[in-house]
Amino acid sequence: MNELMIGNYAIARGFVEAGLEIAAAYPGTPSSEILPGIVEFSKRENAEIHCEWSVNERVAYEVAYGAALYGKKAACMMKQVGLNVAFPAFYNFKHHEIKGSFVIVSCDDPGPQSSQTEQDTRMLCTFMDVTCFDPSSPKEAADVAYFALRLSFETKRPIVIRPTHRVSHSREAVPLYRPGKRRVRLKEGLISKGKTAKLGIVASGMSFSVAIDVLTELNLIRMIPVYKVLRVHPLDTKVKEFAQSLQKVLILEETDAVIEAKLNDSKRVYGRLNGFLSGAGELTYDVIKEAITSLCRDSGIEVQNEIDYALEDLSKTINIVPRPPKLCSGCPHRACFYAMREAFPEAIFPGDIGCYTLGIPLGAVDTVVDMGGSVSLASGFYNVFSKENRNIPILASLGDSTFFHACLPAIYDARKKNKKFILVILDNGTTAMTGMQPTPQTGITAKGEKSRSISIEATLRALGIENIRIVDPYDIPFVINTIKEAHHHLQKGEGPFAIISRRECLLLSKRRFEVKIDLEEVCTGCKRCIRYFDCPSLEFDEKEKKVKINRDLCVQCGNCLYVCPAKRKRLDSL
Amino acid sequence: MRSKGLSIEIICAGIGGRGVLLASTLLIDSAVRKNVYAIGSDEYGMSQRGGSVISQVKIGNVKSPIVGKGRADILLGFEESEFLRNVSYLKKKGIGIVNTNKSEIDRKVTDALKERSVRLYLLDADEIARREGLFLASNMAVLGFLSSLGIEPLTYENLKEAIIYRLQGKMLEGNLKVFENGYRKGLEILK
Numbered sequence: 085m086n087e088l089m090i091g092n093y094a095i096a097r098g099f100v101e102a103g104l105e106i107a108a109a110y111p112g113t114p115s116s117e118i119l120p121g122i123v124e125f126s127k128r129e130n131a132e133i134h135c136e137w138s139v140n141e142r143v144a145y146e147v148a149y150g151a152a153l154y155g156k157k158a159a160c161m162m163k164q165v166g167l168n169v170a171f172p173a174f175y176n177f178k179h180h181e182i183k184g185s186f187v188i189v190s191c192d193d194p195g196p197q198s199s200q201t202e203q204d205t206r207m208l209c210t211f212m213d214v215t216c217f218d219p220s221s222p223k224e225a226a227d228v229a230y231f232a233l234r235l236s237f238e239t240k241r242p243i244v245i246r247p248t249h250r251v252s253h254s255r256e257a258v259p260l261y262r263p264g265k266r267r268v269r270l271k272e273g274l275i276s277k278g279k280t281a282k283l284g285i286v287a288s289g290m291s292f293s294v295a296i297d298v299l300t301e302l303n304l305i306r307m308i309p310v311y312k313v314l315r316v317h318p319l320d321t322k323v324k325e326f327a328q329s330l331q332k333v334l335i336l337e338e339t340d341a342v343i344e345a346k347l348n349d350s351k352r353v354y355g356r357l358n359g360f361l362s363g364a365g366e367l368t369y370d371v372i373k374e375a376i377t378s379l380c381r382d383s384g385i386e387v388q389n390e391i392d393y394a395l396e397d398l399s400k401t402i403n404i405v406p407r408p409p410k411l412c413s414g415c416p417h418r419a420c421f422y423a424m425r426e427a428f429p430e431a432i433f434p435g436d437i438g439c440y441t442l443g444i445p446l447g448a449v450d451t452v453v454d455m456g457g458s459v460s461l462a463s464g465f466y467n468v469f470s471k472e473n474r475n476i477p478i479l480a481s482l483g484d485s486t487f488f489h490a491c492l493p494a495i496y497d498a499r500k501k502n503k504k505f506i507l508v509i510l511d512n513g514t515t516a517m518t519g520m521q522p523t524p525q526t527g528i529t530a531k532g533e534k535s536r537s538i539s540i541e542a543t544l545r546a547l548g549i550e551n552i553r554i555v556d557p558y559d560i561p562f563v564i565n566t567i568k569e570a571h572h573h574l575q576k577g578e579g580p581f582a583i584i585s586r587r588e589c590l591l592l593s594k595r596r597f598e599v600k601i602d603l604e605e606v607c608t609g610c611k612r613c614i615r616y617f618d619c620p621s622l623e624f625d626e627k628e629k630k631v632k633i634n635r636d637l638c639v640q641c642g643n644c645l646y647v648c649p650a651k652r653k654r655l656d657s658l
Numbered sequence: 659m660r661s662k663g664l665s666i667e668i669i670c671a672g673i674g675g676r677g678v679l680l681a682s683t684l685l686i687d688s689a690v691r692k693n694v695y696a697i698g699s700d701e702y703g704m705s706q707r708g709g710s711v712i713s714q715v716k717i718g719n720v721k722s723p724i725v726g727k728g729r730a731d732i733l734l735g736f737e738e739s740e741f742l743r744n745v746s747y748l749k750k751k752g753i754g755i756v757n758t759n760k761s762e763i764d765r766k767v768t769d770a771l772k773e774r775s776v777r778l779y780l781l782d783a784d785e786i787a788r789r790e791g792l793f794l795a796s797n798m799a800v801l802g803f804l805s806s807l808g809i810e811p812l813t814y815e816n817l818k819e820a821i822i823y824r825l826q827g828k829m830l831e832g833n834l835k836v837f838e839n840g841y842r843k844g845l846e847i848l849k
Contacts, residue, residue, distance in 0.1 A: 088683070088690055090700070113702065197701060221697070221722075249701075254723045255683060256697040257690045293722035300719075301729075369726035392728050395770060396746035402764050405739040407673065409709035620708045636784075636793040 086257040089121075091222035091247055094258045095189060096121025098229025099159055101266045105184075106134045106151040108144035110489070111518035112163030113198040114249035115191035119161055123531055129263055135530040137521055140455075140489040141166035145173045145188070152186035152242075157233055159187040164203040165454070166190070169490070178212045178242065185236035187229070189245045191252050194338040194366040198249070200437070200452065202364055204340035205246040206316045216244040216317040218289040218337075222256050227268040228314070246316075248338055250290040250366075270314055273322065278309030282383040284330040285376070286323060286343060288313040291336035291367045298373045302387055304380070313337075319346050327353060334360075334379055338367055354379060411442045413621040414597070414639035416557040416587035417510050421448035422617060422647065423563035424479050424508060428571065431477035434461040438483040439517045440510050445618050449481065456490025458482045462505040462580070463498045470504070477571050478505035480580075485515040485523040487540060492547065495580070499548040504579035506570045507549075510557075511540060512589035520592055544582050551581040558587060560646040590639060599642025606650040607631045617647045664694065664718035666809070667725045671712045671744040672736030674702075677797035680824070681734065682713035684801060685812060687820035689717045692811045699723035710740055717811070732809075734800050736783070738763060750774045755803055757783035757796055779803065779847065786839045795836045802840025806848060814841055 089097070096118050099107070109119040119135055126133040134151075138144035141162040148160035160170075167174065167190045174188070190205040209216035217232060219225040225247055232243045261267065276296070278284065285308060287295045292312050299305040311326045313319065316337075327333045327347050335344040335355035341363075344355035354360040354375075361367070361375055373389065380387040411418045421443040424433065435441060435449030436458040443449035451461055462480035469476050482491055487509055495507065515521040522528040527537030541552050551573060555563050563585065570581040588595070603613065603622075609629040613622050621638035624631055645651045668685060672678040682698045689696035698715040714725045725747060733748045735741020735756040745767055748754055754771060756763060759782045771778050783799035798821070805814040818837065825833055 086690070088687060250699055250724065253700045253702060254697060255686055255700065256723075257695075290722065290724070294724050296721040297716075297724070298726075300721075301726075369722075369724045369729070373726055392750075392774075395748065395774075396727060398766060398770055399742060399745050402742060402766060404742050407708070407710045407739070409674065412675075412708070636788075 085260050087260055088255060088257050089222065090117060090253055090255050091225045091251040092117035092253070093121040094222040094226035095229045095245065095247065097125055097258060097260065098226040098266065099187070099233060100125040100129055100131055100133065101261055101263050102230040102233040103157055103263060104133055104159055104233060105156040106148055106158040107161070108136050108138045108147040109161035110138050110141045110144050110166055111515055111521040112166050113518055114193055114252040115161050115163045115166070115189065116518040116521065117252075118189060119530055131263060137530045139524060141169040142173060145170035149173060149177060149182075149186055152182040152184040155183035157185045157237065159189065159233065161189045162191070163199065164190055164192045164205050165199060165201065167205060167208065169455070175212065178214055181240045182236075182242070183240070185233050186242040187232045187236055187245060188242060189247070192246055192248045192339060194248050194250075202339040204338075204342060205244060206342045207340045209244050209246070210317045210342055210346070214242060214244055214317065215315065216246055217314055218246050218316045219251055219314065220289055220292045220312070222251060222254050223258050224270070224314070225251055226258050227266065227270055230266045231268050231270060248290055272312055272314040272320065274309060274326065275312045276305060276308075276310040279307055280309075280385060281330055282385060283332045283334065283379055284309040284311065284326065285334045285336060286311045286313060286327065287336035288316060288343060289338055291338055291372065294367065294369055294372050295336050295376070298369065298376055302373070302376065302389060304376070304385070304387065307385060308376070313343055316342055319343065323347065332379055332383055334375060336367055336372060336375075339364065408445070409442060410445075410618060410620050411439060412590055413619055413637045414590045414641040414643070415439070416512060416585065416590075417443065418446065418617065418619065419560055419643045420508065420510055420557035420563060420585040421446040421481070422643070423557070423560050424448045424481070424567060425616070426560075427564045427567035428477040428479065431479045432465055434458040434465065434478070434480045436482040436486050438486055438515075440481055440483050443481060446616065448479070455486050456482070456494055459491050459494035459498060459507065462507070463494070463501070463503045466503045466505050466579075479508060479567070480505055481508045481510055484509065484511040484513065484525055484540060485521075488524045488538070492543070495544070495549065496547045498580050502578050504574040505581075506567060506574070507580045507582045509540060509582060509584045511584050511586045512592075514589050514592050516589045516591060520589070540584060549580065549582050551577065552584065553582070554584045554586055556587055557585045558641060558643060560643065595639070597640045597642065599640050599645070601633055601638060601640055601642060601644065603631055603644060603648055603651065604633060606648065608650055610649060612649060613644050613647045617644055619644055665720055666717040666732065666812070667730050668715040668717070668732040668734065669712055669725055669730045669744055669747045670715065670734045670736065671710070671740040672797070673740060674709045674711045676736065676794055678711045678713050678736055681736070681797040681801055682715050684817060684820045684824060685715045685717075687824060688816035689811045691820060691823070692816055694718060694811050695720070697723040710743060712740075712744060732804070734804065736797055736800055742767060745771070748774070748776055750776070752776050753807065754778045755800055756780050757800055759785060781840070781843060783840065786843065787836050789839070790832050790835050792832045792836060795833050798833045798836040799840035799843070802837040803844040806841050806844025
């Protein structure tokens with residue numbers, strides 16, 4: 085029986101069929117759907133699998149590792165930068181023998197599409213000598229997950245699966261088996277023979293699948309031999325033999341040059357290390373097509389590839405509305421960011437990672453480093469400013485999930501050293517950016533059952549923070565006043581000062597409001613709302629030189645009324 | 659289950675949070691349910707935050723879900739500017755369907771597409787969806803319109819079956835209506 089699913093669900097399916105007993109994860113795109121997949125398949129198969137969202141990746145790693153040490157079949161899931169958070173455990177225990185099995189799924193993000201950086205998990209596995217698989221499709225990812233959990237049990241060593249987002253978020257029909265009965269078909273080696281010895285391809289992951297399609301299009305599938313690598317580390321010695329049998333070898337892999345570096349053959353090998361392909365970015369269809377075409381021509385292999393660039397050139401000359409991601413219409417974060425900028429436009433705004441990174445265009449996020457970085461950076465800024473006797477307000481922002489994930493030691497540290505900055509916790513009650521996973525405050529488990537809720541304010545108090553205010557971000561004047569008071573207080577009192585901006589995520593609640601939005605009537609065309617509020621429901625009509633409300637998107641929260649100078653005047657006089 | 663000979667490559671281009679992924683899933687469904695191989699690649703992450711989203715679908719004798727420039731048989735523009743942004747994916751003699759309330763889109767693009775014998779259809783899918791009180795269902799109107807072209811396996815019957823399989827209750831009822839109205843609009847234009 086087949087079922088249509090994305091790669092992340094396919095991985096979950098493979099695990100459940102292989103008898104997984106414990107799963108722990110922290111959500112992060114592109115990995116977030118694996119744990120919900122395990123929850124779903126465990127219910128369907130009536131399998132007893134303990135599933136939990138951990139507070140961060142290191143905890144997820146260690147929870148699974150502990151269970152594996154004891155003899156259970158365990159797995160943990162995260163995105164590539166999440167593995168950095170789990171690095172101490174990953175590094176220290178790479179060669180410890182386990183009694184059960186332990187598989188780490190770390191999803192990479194070539195491009196990157198939803199991360200700050202590209203980072204190659206395979207590189208880390210090579211460096212640390214941990215077995216690593218690089219699946220090329222959802223179907224294969226299911227087989228790899230099944231196989232890896234069993235292999236780990238046999239070898240007593242941790243195993244890493246590294247899918248890229250094109251595997252995690254591809255959708256195809258995946259065969260389902262009863263638990264323990266999966267027919268695994270792992271393909272590695274010379275997949276497509278090819279007549280010529282002039283040029284061959286070594287490819288892994290999604291790049292392999294794309295290469296096959298490109299060769300089919302160019303009518304070269306019977307001409308150029310293709311070697312598929314599934315296990316990147318340890319690399320089969322046959323890859324080297326294959327490369328040595330050819331005059332030129334093109335290496336297609338994402339994101340770093342891992343296989344290429346292992347082949348260590350700068351004369352015949354073409355890839356990212358020798359500069360033939362760009363050292364970063366996704367290997368798209370077009371990149372691969374051009375690479376193959378150009379090497380074919382160099383090698384005297386006939387190839388028909390007439391690319392029509394005219395449409396692409398044309399689309400660059402026409403006026404297309406830019407569409408960077410934005411906070412949703414009515415997002416409580418937007419209101420809070422607006423208030424922060426209004427209160428102290430001259431402030432420095434250390435920011436963090438989540439939906440609220442989108443505070444950048446609102447002028448209320450200046451720095452984004454890693455999860456929790458907002459707090460420690462604010463501490464650092466304070467050190468410098470106070471030494472230079474400069475009274476620059478510091479407004480650090482972070483989300484509720486990030487608060488628990490990475491901020492507690494930093495907050496405690498800042499409190500102990502009396503760092504004077506304002507900590508704005510944007511609390512929308514969920515991990516919104518990655519798909520509404522619960523936070524410790526939500527009090528719901530990964531399986532949707534009730535559990536203990538940990539309060540942010542109680543945690544802050546326990547960390548020694550005495551000054552805590554809870555505000556409704558929709559009350560913009562009140563938030564502005566609270567921020568000003570906090571700054572005033574910090575002149576004499578102790579720091580940091582915490583403001584919890586609390587209102588539910590609108591994606592979750594799907595709420596709409598009933599405030600009358602009549603901006604169009606008073607609009608003078610000043611564009612202040614567009615510049616400083618950046619709501620997707622506000623559109624500027626260049627012909628009429630007036631703002632227009634997109635009524636389909638608008639949730640009628642009324643926050644934009646504070647932003648419009650014409651409207652605000654009236655509000656102030658009320 | 660590779661299907662020898664047949665190959666259709668589709669780009670679904672739109673804005674985050676407005677059903678691009680559902681539309682592409684339905685396209686894959688309608689093929690897979692007829693035992694035709696299909697694979698798609700979704701882009702998400704910040705996709706729910708109103709950014710540009712494209713979903714690629716390949717049906718038939720293919721291995722990867724990734725579409726090259728100038729390779730798409732069909733470009734579904736769930737929003738006009740997203741259609742324009744991705745127009746370079748369209749192949750010669752391909753099909754473009756654009757959700758727009760205008761009677762014509764950028765002249766230069768229209769001319770270039772005509773030169774390449776692309777069949778271009780403009781459709782006010784938002785209006786069709788809004789008439790059923792479902793602003794977010796314009797994707798269904800676009801799919802309905804596509805189904806009126808009768809391209810195997812993306813036919814009216816197959817897509818409808820896929821919608822019934824995927825959606826439930828009230829959602830199904832409304833979406834199906836929009837889909838059918840899109841289909842009828844297609845039949846009208848094609849007459």
